[in-house]
Structures are given as C-alpha cells and as structure tokens.
Amino acid sequence: MADTVATMIDAGFFAALLRIATPLLLATMGELIAERSGVLNLGIEGTMLLGAMTGFTAAYFTGNLWLGVAAAIATGAVVGLLMALLTVVLGVSQHVSGIGTTLLTTGLAFFFYRMIFGQPAIPPSVTAFQPLPLGPLASLPFLGPVLFQQTAFTYLALLAVPATWWALHRTRWGLNLRTVGENPRAADTAGVSVWSMRIQALVISGAFMGLGGAYLTIAQFNAFTFGVISGRGWVCIALVVFGQWMPWRCAGGVLLFAMIEALQLRLQAHNVLNVPYEIFLMLPFVMTIVAMALVSRNAHAPAALLIPFRKEER
C-alpha cells in the first residue's frame, strides 16, 4: 500500500491540495482578521453560502465571472456589516449573533436561489474560471503545474496570506486592530476608535468569506447546490484556533488540512481502503477537534475576544 500512496503523490496531488485549500485560506484569513479585532465571526458558514449563491447568480446572469466575484465580495461585506451592527454597535452576544447570522444568511441563500431559479430538472450552471497559466513559470517542472497553472482565485488566496500578515503585523492599522482585540481600553485611551476598527475588521472578514464561498460555485464547481459549503466555515473557525491566531500558522493549518483531504480523495478514487465514504467526510471534523484539543493548552486567544466594548462602562 505504501507504494500505491507514493505513486499518488505527484504534481497533480499538490495542485489538487491547493484547489481544496483555496476557499479555506480565504475564509480563514477573514475569520482571523475578525478574531484579532476581538469578534468571533460565527456567521462564517452562512456568509460563505450566501457569497456562493450571489457570486454564482451574478456570474450566471451577466456572463461575467468577475462580476460574480464582485457580487460575492459585496455580499460578504454587507453580512459583515450586519455582524458589526449586532456585536459591535449593539454589543449582543457574539455566539448568538453569529448563529443568528448564519441561520439568516442560509435561509436567504435558499430562498433567493429557489425564487430566482425555481426547481429545474438540470441545475443551472456557468462556465467556471479556467486555469490561468502564469507565463514561463507555468512550464517549470513540478512547480509549474502545482503553483502556476491554477485559477485566478487560487493566486488570490495564496496572496491573501502574506497580505493579511503584512496588514496585521507590519502596518499601523494592523497594530491598532490587534490592540483593539487585546486591550480595547488602552486602544481607546490612545485615541483609536474600537468600534471603527472592529466594524472594518468584520466587513473585511465578511468579504473574504463571501469570496471563499464563491470560489466553490464559479471556479472549483460551476453550479450552486444547497450543501456546497457543508461545514467548511466551521472548519475555518477551528483552523484559526489551531493556527494560534497567526496568519502563517493558520495558513499552515489550512495546507495540512487540505493535504489530508486531498490524500483521502486519492485513496478513495484508487479504492485503496475499503471504508465507507462517510468516514472520509467525517474525518476532517474529527481531525479538527483533535487538533484543537492538542493546541488548547498553550492557546492564547485575543484577550478581548467575545467581550463587547462600551466607552461609558468601566
């Protein structure tokens, strides 16, 4: 069996790994930004689903995939704004707000999809994003097919990690955002608006999540299905914990996760293991919990995570 596995790990395997990682990288970076500002965004699962729906719908009717991307980003940003209204302005429990946002956006995605498309025998589809070979880089041995023959989405996702790291750890804005998540009182005293930073973080976070969702409906696949997200958002929340709220570590967690996912897909396709496919579907969730249990001892979440901020109260 070891031989079979070895032959499966080729360039195609790593290319598939990156395709699986793309939506997770985007949504995980989104969740990370929100949590570093002190807000747990449990709206992630629904935000991804609604982004997947609006992104697909816009691309379907305009025939322009990039308008689909724009629609998904805008949708995510609006949902982020709703989360901000609830958790920042009103200061409602972040758990309940997030679950409510996910229930609402999930309902909206189903409602509008059914309203717009009805129940056709063949689900409507678009011509999805095609791989975009990056010039001479694409013909590099091994690295070419893995890294440089992906869709524009995957390049975006791979850029999102250094961009998030740079924004959070190398800019004034990022320092303010992290301070707001660690010690909002100090940030406020220093003249940083806690509310403004958190609202910005949630809007950006939602935009990333919407984009991640749209990848599934207009790049990896070419149609919207009700189960298209199927828990990916929840996994991203766990990956942020696993990555200790650090961009690079979170990205590492995503890649590790995607590797196991890609491996199981190959094992399944080659019929190496005689195991029900549901076990493979279950595996990522079990892994996530084990990983969280392993890192939990020395995990240190942003100190002000889950705590609403009010100027008047001390």
Add this chain to the structure above:
Amino acid sequence: MIRLRLERRAETPAWMHVALPVLAVIATLILCSALVAMAGAPVLDAYGFLFLSTFQTLYDVQDTLVKASPLIWTGLAVAVAFRAKFWNIGAEGQLIAGAMAAGFIGQRTWLPAPTLIPLMFLGAMVAGAAWALIPALLKVKLKVDDVVTTLLFNSILLYALMALLEGPWKDPVSNYPNSPMIREEAQFPILAGDTLHMGVAISFVAAIVVWWLMERTTLGFSIKAVGANPRAAAYSGLSVARVLLGAAAISGALAGLAGAGEVGGIRYQVVSDLSSGYGYAGIVIATLADLNPLGVIPAALFFAIIMNGADAMSHETNVPVYLANVIQGVALLTMVGGRLFASYRLRITRASMEVSRG
C-alpha cells in the same frame, strides 16, 4: 448639543418578558414581508396561508402539536445549556444520538415487550447526554471552545449514522439507507387522532418539569449561578466544572429525547433525515423564550406552525418554503437586539460642552 445615551436599567420590568418576544415576532414578520413581496405574492395572502392553514382541521392542529414536540425538546435542551453558559449548538447531533439509541433498542427482539418504550426513553437520554458530555469535558478539561466542538459533533454523528445506514444497520429488504422497523410494541401509543403520539404529551409535561428543576431545585440554582458569574459561584463553594457537566448532560438528554420521539412516535425506523434542523431551531426557540422553560412551549408552537404552514404557503403562492428558515434567523436576531433595548434605557440629554470621557 443633544446627546443620546444608553443607560442600563436596574431591572427589566416583568411585562417586558412577555411583550418582547411578541414584539420581536411582529418585527420579524414585517421585515420578512419584503421577501414575500419580492417573490411576487400578496403579503397578507401569503401570511394567511403561513399561519391559518395549520388551523383548518383538527388534523392540522394535531400535526402542529406533533411538529412542536421535537422543538420543545431541543428548545429546552438549549435553554438549560445556555443558562450555564455552555454554548451547546449541538442539539442536532444529540437528537441523532437519541434517535440511534431508541431505534437500536426498539429493534431488539430479546427484550420483554413492556420494557421497550421505557428503555428507548432511557437509552435516548443516555446517548444524548453522552454526546453532549464529550464537548463539555473538552471544554472543562482542555478549554476547547464548546461552540466549535458541539457544531462539529453534529456533522460527525450524522456521517456516522449515514455510514451505519448504508452498512451494518441497513434494512436488508429495503433499497433505501434505512434501518429495519422497530418492533410494534416499541411504537409509541397514539393518544388521539392518527399521529398524536405519547411522546408529544411527555414533551409538554417535560417543559414544566424542567421549569421546576431550574427554578425550585438546588441544581437549577447552581446552573444559573455558574452561568451568571462562574467566579462568584466558585467562590461560594460550587464546583463550576461539575455544574457545567451536569447542565451539559441534562441538555444532551433532553435533545436525545427529541430523537426518541421522532423514531418511536413518527418514523418507526432510523433514517438520516430525522431532523430538519430541529437542533438549530432550538437555539432560536430558547432565545425567544428568554431561556425560560415554560416560554419554550409557545415559542416551539409558533415555529411548528411556521414550519408546517410554509409548505402550504409555498404550494399556494410560490413563495419559497425557505421563508421559514429566514424567519428563524430574523426572529433570533430581532429578539437579541430587542432584549438589549429592554435592558437599556435611551436617555436624551442636553450637554452644553463636551463632557469628559467617562
């Protein structure tokens, strides 16, 4: 210069506990009427079907009561857990655990017939409690976030059930991934009409029992104390971890009973689509009830009406049935938003100069 200020009320007036959910529901229906209009249906007609179609015959009322039963169980489950600040988003999975146990016990041919139903109830409670205790233990022992674990546990058990139903648990004579039927003696007696089973009555009584437990016993007091202020509770000698585990076990057992009701009272076999989101609806119901077990009954009835009525509405008016899902989400958000306004008072003050920062 006029300033708006929010001031925390010393105490929420009693009438607000009743008025607030009613107002939240009204606000929800107003907000959602925009969606009905977008779907091209007259709003009043659509809402008429949504609510009134479930009252047309006695059968409709009976169906509403049957639908309310699992919602009462999951609503109670969430209400108890949230009181202790154990964020149990896993009632869906605990329901499945209960259903699996009840289905397994109900098929055993070697069990004496009269013990079947009591053992199904017991088994469902134990299975639901066990499935809730694992995340609770992870939270208490390893500080793993309970929201994420309880959520993921839903998917884990659902996939496990699907694998079982296509493998060892599959009914050999069926082409579908269903378990064999439970024994006839394991089917819950029908109390009235043709679907109103014993489990429905028990769920309504359970709401009163859970209310008594939370309001009149030391355990209930401890759960509320730990939820309100774990540090103060620990200081006064309570074991926060043990109370939390207790609340998780009760919560899981209640959700598990929802599964027993679905298997023993309705389906008579285990299938993978036992719950149409009852676990998540439980969160909305418990919140709307302000975590009061007695309030869970009207809240569950309300959502049972909407879930059943949505089918009639979409059939008659082309408004997608998923309006029911949207209503759940909006109701949850308007309720938590409204509760905030109830606990604060908006003050308009005149300030001539910038007041120094408090």
